[in-house]
Amino acid sequence: MHARVKKSSPPFPGRSLRLRLTEAEQTLAAIRAGEVDALVVGGPTGERLFTLEGAEHGYRILMEAMSEGVATVNEHGLITYCNARFTSIVGARPELTVGNPISRFVLPGDEERFQTLIAAGTVGRSEGEFWLRAPCAPAPALVRLAVVSLAMDGARTHCLVMTDLTEQRRQSDAIAAERAEMQARLLRADRMSSLGTLAAGVAHEINNPLAYVVTTIDLMRKRLPGLAGEAHGLGSEPTEWLRRQLDRAHEGAERARLIVRGLKSFSRADDETMGIVDPRRAMDTSIAMVSNEIRHRARLVKDYDALPAVRANEARLGQVFLNLLVNASQAIPAGAAAHNEIRVSGHADAEGRAVIEVRDTGSGIEADHLALVFDPFFTTKPVNAGTGLGLALCHTIIGSLGGQITVESEPGVGTVFRIVLPGVEGGVPAAAPPTPPAPTIEPRGRLLVIDDELDISEALEEAIAVHHDVVTATDAREAMALLASGERFDVILCDVRMPEMTGIDFHARLEADNPAQASRIVLMSGGFTRRAGDRAMAVPLLEKPFAIEQVLALMRKAMQP
Amino acid sequence: MLRLFVSGLTPRSQRAIDNLKNICEHYLPGRHRIEVVDLYQSPHAAHDEQIVATPTLVKVQPRPPRRVIGDLSHVDKVLHGLDIR
Numbered sequence: 202m203h204a205r206v207k208k209s210s211p212p213f214p215g216r217s218l219r220l221r222l223t224e225a226e227q228t229l230a231a232i233r234a235g236e237v238d239a240l241v242v243g244g245p246t247g248e249r250l251f252t253l254e255g256a257e258h259g260y261r262i263l264m265e266a267m268s269e270g271v272a273t274v275n276e277h278g279l280i281t282y283c284n285a286r287f288t289s290i291v292g293a294r295p296e297l298t299v300g301n302p303i304s305r306f307v308l309p310g311d312e313e314r315f316q317t318l319i320a321a322g323t324v325g326r327s328e329g330e331f332w333l334r335a336p337c338a339p340a341p342a343l344v345r346l347a348v349v350s351l352a353m354d355g356a357r358t359h360c361l362v363m364t365d366l367t368e369q370r371r372q373s374d375a376i377a378a379e380r381a382e383m384q385a386r387l388l389r390a391d392r393m394s395s396l397g398t399l400a401a402g403v404a405h406e407i408n409n410p411l412a413y414v415v416t417t418i419d420l421m422r423k424r425l426p427g428l429a430g431e432a433h434g435l436g437s438e439p440t441e442w443l444r445r446q447l448d449r450a451h452e453g454a455e456r457a458r459l460i461v462r463g464l465k466s467f468s469r470a471d472d473e474t475m476g477i478v479d480p481r482r483a484m485d486t487s488i489a490m491v492s493n494e495i496r497h498r499a500r501l502v503k504d505y506d507a508l509p510a511v512r513a514n515e516a517r518l519g520q521v522f523l524n525l526l527v528n529a530s531q532a533i534p535a536g537a538a539a540h541n542e543i544r545v546s547g548h549a550d551a552e553g554r555a556v557i558e559v560r561d562t563g564s565g566i567e568a569d570h571l572a573l574v575f576d577p578f579f580t581t582k583p584v585n586a587g588t589g590l591g592l593a594l595c596h597t598i599i600g601s602l603g604g605q606i607t608v609e610s611e612p613g614v615g616t617v618f619r620i621v622l623p624g625v626e627g628g629v630p631a632a633a634p635p636t637p638p639a640p641t642i643e644p645r646g647r648l649l650v651i652d653d654e655l656d657i658s659e660a661l662e663e664a665i666a667v668h669h670d671v672v673t674a675t676d677a678r679e680a681m682a683l684l685a686s687g688e689r690f691d692v693i694l695c696d697v698r699m700p701e702m703t704g705i706d707f708h709a710r711l712e713a714d715n716p717a718q719a720s721r722i723v724l725m726s727g728g729f730t731r732r733a734g735d736r737a738m739a740v741p742l743l744e745k746p747f748a749i750e751q752v753l754a755l756m757r758k759a760m761q762p
Numbered sequence: 763m764l765r766l767f768v769s770g771l772t773p774r775s776q777r778a779i780d781n782l783k784n785i786c787e788h789y790l791p792g793r794h795r796i797e798v799v800d801l802y803q804s805p806h807a808a809h810d811e812q813i814v815a816t817p818t819l820v821k822v823q824p825r826p827p828r829r830v831i832g833d834l835s836h837v838d839k840v841l842h843g844l845d846i847r
Contacts, residue, residue, distance in 0.1 A: 220826075227843070228814055228831050236832040237815040239769040241801070241808040250769050250801050250808070250816070261770045265802050273771060281779060282771030285803045295804065296765070296797035300779050353773075 270344070270363035274319070275356060278302045290365045292338025303361075306333045308341060319359055322348030330366065343367050404461050408727040409654065411461060412746035415454045416660040419749045422447045423667070458746050459489040477625050478515045480508050480555050484545060487522035495526065495543060498533045499562065505547035509555045509624030517598045521606075524591040525559040525618050531582075532563025532616060553624040554604075558617050565612035574608055645669050646691040646760045648752075651680045651707070652725065653699045661694070664749045669756055677702035681710065684718055691759040693722045694743070694752070708740055723755055763795040763823040764844075769816040770802045774833045778817040781834040789846060819844070 239252045270287030288295045321327030334341035343366040533541045547557040575596040599606040604622035646669045652658045658673040674680040697704040711719040727745040768775035786794040821828045830843035
């Protein structure tokens with residue numbers, strides 16, 4: 202039969218009277234003999250310790266309230282005292298700390314260093330960082346220990362002050378991580394802008410040589426029928442072969458032209474002129490730029506006919522399509538081009554809006570990433586590949602055009618990005634692809650070409666002379682002289698960048714002297730960017746490389762009554 | 763199991779701890795478990811165990827509970843008070 206253990210306490214439960222008396226007598230004797238440190242005194246709020254030694258009460262409170270852990274260790278390495286903070290930092294149970302060796306809390310492998318710390322405390326103040334941990338604690342704590350050895354009451358006592366570094370370490374780790382991320386972002390942004398500068402530089406350099414190529418090929422194609430007739434004994438087969446080669450060369454040059462245009466638009470940061478554009482031009486340009494890359498990954502399918510015109514900056518629109526195409530191609534693993542497809546489709550919806558889709562059969566986007574894809578810097582690519590800005594840029598651009606861009610995806614199946622742009626009321630037919638072929642019978646006009654580069658003006662002259670009278674000048678002064686002497690032209694094609702007088706200055710001069718002829722000026726530019734507010738903003742601009750057809754169209758327009 | 767109640771770091775409490783360890787190792791080798799409770803850190807314990815003064819040693823197990831007050835330097839008195847022989 203078990204004795205019931207009484208939990209509530211009348212004083213000294215369940216003990217004999219004799220025992221109680223003995224204990225009471227002993228207590229009184231001890232107090233009288235001064236053998237006690239403190240008395241427990243009942244107060245209104247509970248028990249209080251009444252310290253018999255007097256003034257130390259305040260210091261004790263301070264010790265217990267300190268934010269540092271404090272412990273005293275005797276010469277045998279036993280903890281003779283510690284405050285509550287000490288035990289809580291190391292995760293120990295208070296009643297199992299005092300009276301136990303301090304080495305219990307030192308991690309294996311650190312014992313020697315710890316001993317050195319203690320020993321150094323006898324010479325002066327010594328400090329060190331340690332991981333300490335109570336046997337029952339879930340994890341060690343990083344602390345700074347400061348040790349001083351004192352002689353107290355004839356014995357050597359080591360006094361330890363312990364500062365918890367765990368929180369500090371955590372914060373500094375977080376800061377380091379954040380800094381690393383910021384640096385990565387800066388690097389990406391830097392790379393983006395370098396890319397833009399590079400693109401601009403390349404485009405500029407390529408423009409002029411490309412101009413000769415395009416012009417020359419055009420010329421050859423036009424002359425070919427004539428040549429075939431002139432060459433005696435040349436059958437039609439070699440001629441046909443020549444024609445095919447020239448056609449291919451022409452196609453290549455045209456593609457190059459589109460690519461350069463695309464490159465320039467990629468870098469053109471401050472040209473935000475809006476216009477009525479046919480989205481197909483931007484789509485064509487972007488597709489031409491990446492078709493070589495995409496070829497290795499997937500079949501590229503163009504599935505669009507007429508699309509409503511939209512109000513946009515064509516360069517920016519091209520950037521959007523470029524981004525989508527690049528993303529699509531990167532979503533498709535390499536090596537299975539025949540089984541994968543990127544389809545660019547477009548149509549007008551019932552409300553006259555342009556709906557354009559870029560659909561791929563790539564790896565797709567996880568459901569929980571779908572909402573994040575348009576966030577700046579969100580990317581699932583490894584650090585060096587891609588900035589995470591592409592889709593964010595698309596979103597901004599399309600938004601600024603009053604449209605929407607959305608995404609749907611099924612992992613393992615594919616993704617489709619859908620762009621909806623408001624159509625333009627009345628649908629002005631978009632800037633036509635290079636003008637329809639010239640009618641066979643044309644009145645001849647007069648064209649003045651001002652360019653310091655002989656190759657260009659000669660090539661132009663040869664090409665145009667068939668249709669119109671061409672006069673060339675190598676600098677603006679020569680041209681001014683010509684005009685001053687009474688020569689008149691239907692169109693004056695003038696290069697912008699010339700050493701002695703730029704095309705812009707020439708225009709300004711001529712406007713003063715001869716406004717009628719000044720209005721005939723068309724500037725030829727090879728990469729020069731106009732900003733709103735520049736002088737001569739109103740002067741028509743023909744961008745290199747251009748096709749002969751464009752010049753002929755200018756002539757036709759200028760010659761209209 | 764023995765529980766020693768002290769009030770912070772004093773020479774007396776240090777002596778008590780030292781003495782207690784010695785006694786246990788000598789007379790109760792392998793048969794003891796010591797806990798040290800600082801009443802500055804755990805004031806409620808004074809009430810639970812009816813502590814009147816410090817240092818006080820309480821034998822919690824085996825029953826019946828016994829107590830000794832002082833720095834425990836009189837070994838005989840301690841052994842007698844704890845009912846160990």
